[in-house]
Amino acid sequence: MSTSELETHAYDVVVIGAGGAGLRAAIASHESGARTAIVCKSLLGKAHTVMAEGGIAAAMGNVWPDDNWRVHFRDTMRGGKMLNHWRMAQLHAQEAPDRVLELEEWGALFDRTKDGLISQRDFGGHRYARLAHVGDRTGLEMIRTLQQRAVALGIDVFMECTVTKLLKDVDRIAGAFGYWRDSGRFVMFEAPAVVLATGGIGKSYRVTSNSWEYTGDGHALALDAGASLVNMEFVQFHPTGMVWPPSVRGILVTESVRGDGGVLRNSEGKRFMFDYIPEFFKGETADSEAEADRWYEDKKNNRRPPELLPRDEVARAINSEIKAGRGSPHDGIFLDIASRRDAAFIQRRLPSMYHQFKELADVDITAEAMEIGPTCHYVMGGVEVDPDTGVSVVPGLYAAGEVAGGMHGSNRLGGNSLSDLLVFGRRAGLHAGYFAYRHRRRPVRVHQQQVNAAAEAAVAPFAQDGGENPYTLQRELQEVMQELVGIIRTEDELTESLRKLADLRRRAGELSVEGHRQYNPGWHLALDLPNMLTVSECIAMAALERTESRGGHTREDFPGTDESWGGINLILTNDAGGELSLQRQDLPRMPDELHELFEVK
Amino acid sequence: MGYPLSMRLWRGDRDGGALQDFTVEVEEGEVVLDAIHRVQATQAGDLAVRWNCKAGKCGSCSAEINGRSRLMCMTRLSDFGHEDVITVTPLRAFPVVRDLVTDVSYNYVKARELPAFAPTPPDADGKRRMMQQDVERGQEFRKCIECFLCQNTCHVIRDHEENKPAFAGPRFFLRYAELDMHPLDTHDRRELAQSAAGIGLCNITKCCTEVCPENIKITDNAIIPMKERVVDRKYDPLVWLGTKIRRRDDRTEL
Structure with a gap:
């Protein structure tokens, strides 16, 4: 393919992804003066952020004046079992309030306190009520606000355009190559800086809250471009996904149900979470129903209900109850708010949950309990980045949001994702713009052979007749990850998963797709599959290596948290031969003045 | 089974x-x-x-x-x-x-034609104060998931391609109404709602409301009040006189 027939655009910064992180990055990049483009797989405003429900965690102190960034920082680190990059957790806690206020300046309409300030709600692992929210559709409010801001600024958006390859000029980023979904035609972006904001990996699992876009594209693009991934073994299974009917299995049920007073019960009607309070959280968790119930009104003199332990703890407990035969009729557990709050309260605070259960499951959540179970929700691991700038080890390549790693350690607290997107989206966009400016006299050059190779790889599935069906392969991949690299892991199963993934990788080289290049979902899936396989291999490899249980990584054969693992990150890179390679690396050490926050008072 | x-x-x-x-x-x-x-x-x-x-x-x-x-x-x-x-x-x-x-790009073109929110400055502590009852009307409209079913059903454009340039459609009347009802907005877009977005072409058959999956009362809560606000501004002689003697609100007309 000659360059003359290839649609080509030149920008200072190209942002891949248009969820919260991508949009916030593009706004920051644009405002820094950089010529900025957003490239996204879906229509603008449809990215996965739209599904976030509960809220944005930010220590604004609107409801509890005692709240401040230090408390939020401490909660975040403890929720991540201290494996978070301390500097990311610090920046996040410090800057989140400003990022929320900024959304309001751009038109967001948050729920209010009696004084007219932004209201804040309770969530798991957070000491104070600190989630800014709009009912239970906060993500929609956030994405629409950012989308409208980006539109108002006139930022160029390439919608339904998928990037398949990052281009490089020696060691630097030189741009990105992709295709238009509607026409199937190729497009190239020349840019000295690229921000990855592609989200997560959930579509590698059968039961997930994630949408089709979550195929690990950014993780795989980064590895391919020479960047490193950190702690991919940590995958969050959200404790409460729908389980019935089968077609909705995995769809998220917001943690706000518990934040607003909902409790978990087994088939015997027991609030079983009291039996699962780990030593690590005993000091801050109520040990009686009476204390737990008092906490909603009086946080000073009471400890948090165990239903609001961090998600990894709750998901494991639910899993154990179901395995012990105390589950609900459809292999879930009961989430009950109907008996705890009146119907008007539930409909006002949880309108979209009410709607979702009514429409999809014929369940009236103001009158009966919901059936729920764990669902793959979030990957804590991701591209290893510099906390302050979001730059990866590849000059010009930035990452923010779910695709970046380190911020959440081994487990993310609810509400910390939307704030993460805003804080680090802004930082990555700003620094990418700054990088492009600093390098304005040293332009990058796109190498034709890279473009040709990317184009050839993209059309390869059309060249083959009688090969594998991509939909079948995706289903098999999801089975492997669900069954062998799921919420509870063992050495034998992880070893088997790697063998099966290698076999799927071989078969993915023999895919066939029917039809032509115009809006062809079979072809699109065939191009997403290698990315899904790459992130799956990363997760399985790292999970096999880490012989302990911590946060979102539970090894049945190593059930305890092992202090010797507490200071170790697992780093994945592509070696010279294109094979995945795994190294151990020391966790960055927290300065003493922050360390003091964790000493027992 | x-x-x-x-x-x-x-x-x-x-x-x-x-x-x-x-x-x-x-x-x-x-x-x-x-x-x-x-x-x-x-x-x-x-x-x-x-x-x-x-x-x-x-x-x-x-x-x-x-x-x-x-x-x-x-x-x-x-x-x-x-x-x-x-x-x-x-x-x-x-x-x-x-x-x-x-190809739903029509909707994205219309979104670009709508002037953005322009708030008053924050209070001294950097925060903004609004009462829950004052944001609730706007919140109803912001439930919109941009499925464009209302646009698809609206008979002004459904079989009338020629109306598209002059007509933004129910989804964007929601947006005009949301901003007009926002307690802190400093812009007055009523003239634009009429001239650029063509709200006058809507004859309130409520087809949009019927198909809204979010059950937003598009016609009753957004379009009709917005039409009234547009008309108030244009034809009410008392309001007209009022604006000459004393400005009715501090907003800047766009």
């Missing part, structure tokens, strides 16, 4: 197309989008369909199901009998790209 479902799906592109028959096994509790995905995975790998969340939250999978504008992910098979044929066609108000996917 599973059963074989008969479907007729429109297949084609800009140059034309036709309904094609499929029979697919479906299960209890499934929605139309599940059935279409199974057709895709087993019978027509290149069947084009746009979707994202499959939970009624993103507004991507809009189509016409047995002639009605609906989200495929929120249309349950149990709403139909086992013997019924389900026919799915692309949105009619927008050009077809391929199969069930349409």
Whole structure:
């Protein structure tokens, strides 16, 4: 393919992804003066952020004046079992309030306190009520606000355009190559800086809250471009996904149900979470129903209900109850708010949950309990980045949001994702713009052979007749990850998963797709599959290596948290031969003045 | 229990197309989008369909199901009998790209024509104060998931391509109303709602409200009040006189 027939655009910064992180990055990049483009797989405003429900965690102190960034920082680190990059957790806690206020300046309409300030709600692992929210559709409010801001600024958006390859000029980023979904035609972006904001990996699992876009594209693009991934073994299974009917299995049920007073019960009607309070959280968790119930009104003199332990703890407990035969009729557990709050309260605070259960499951959540179970929700691991700038080890390549790693350690607290997107989206966009400016006299050059190779790889599935069906392969991949690299892991199963993934990788080289290049979902899936396989291999490899249980990584054969693992990150890179390679690396050490926050008072 | 479902799906592109028959096994509790995905995975790998969340939250999978504008992910098979044929066609108000996917860029063009929110400065502590009852009207409109079913159903543009340049459609009347009712906005877009967005062309048949999957009362709560506000500004002699003597509000007219 000659360059003359290839649609080509030149920008200072190209942002891949248009969820919260991508949009916030593009706004920051644009405002820094950089010529900025957003490239996204879906229509603008449809990215996965739209599904976030509960809220944005930010220590604004609107409801509890005692709240401040230090408390939020401490909660975040403890929720991540201290494996978070301390500097990311610090920046996040410090800057989140400003990022929320900024959304309001751009038109967001948050729920209010009696004084007219932004209201804040309770969530798991957070000491104070600190989630800014709009009912239970906060993500929609956030994405629409950012989308409208980006539109108002006139930022160029390439919608339904998928990037398949990052281009490089020696060691630097030189741009990105992709295709238009509607026409199937190729497009190239020349840019000295690229921000990855592609989200997560959930579509590698059968039961997930994630949408089709979550195929690990950014993780795989980064590895391919020479960047490193950190702690991919940590995958969050959200404790409460729908389980019935089968077609909705995995769809998220917001943690706000518990934040607003909902409790978990087994088939015997027991609030079983009291039996699962780990030593690590005993000091801050109520040990009686009476204390737990008092906490909603009086946080000073009471400890948090165990239903609001961090998600990894709750998901494991639910899993154990179901395995012990105390589950609900459809292999879930009961989430009950109907008996705890009146119907008007539930409909006002949880309108979209009410709607979702009514429409999809014929369940009236103001009158009966919901059936729920764990669902793959979030990957804590991701591209290893510099906390302050979001730059990866590849000059010009930035990452923010779910695709970046380190911020959440081994487990993310609810509400910390939307704030993460805003804080680090802004930082990555700003620094990418700054990088492009600093390098304005040293332009990058796109190498034709890279473009040709990317184009050839993209059309390869059309060249083959009688090969594998991509939909079948995706289903098999999801089975492997669900069954062998799921919420509870063992050495034998992880070893088997790697063998099966290698076999799927071989078969993915023999895919066939029917039809032509115009809006062809079979072809699109065939191009997403290698990315899904790459992130799956990363997760399985790292999970096999880490012989302990911590946060979102539970090894049945190593059930305890092992202090010797507490200071170790697992780093994945592509070696010279294109094979995945795994190294151990020391966790960055927290300065003493922050360390003091964790000493027992 | 599973059963074989008969479907007729429109297949084609800009140059034309036709309904094609499929029979697919479906299960209890499934929605139309599940059935279409199974057709895709087993019978027509290149069947084009746009979707994202499959939970009624993103507004991507809009189509016409047995002639009605609906989200495929929120249309349950149990709403139909086992013997019924389900026919799915692309949105009619927008050009077809391929199969069930349409080019909805009209809506994104209209979004760009709408001047953004411009708030008053924050209070001394850097925060803004608004009462819950004052934000609730806007919050209803901001539930909009941009599925564009209201746009597709609105007869001003549904069969009248020629009206599109002068008419923004119900989705954007919601947005005009939201901003006009925002307690802190400093811009007055009433003139634009009339001249640029063409709210006067709407004759309140409420078709948009009927198809809204978020149950937003588009006509009653947004369009009619917005029409009244536009008219107030233009024709009410007392208001007109008032604006000459003393400014009715401090907003800047756009």
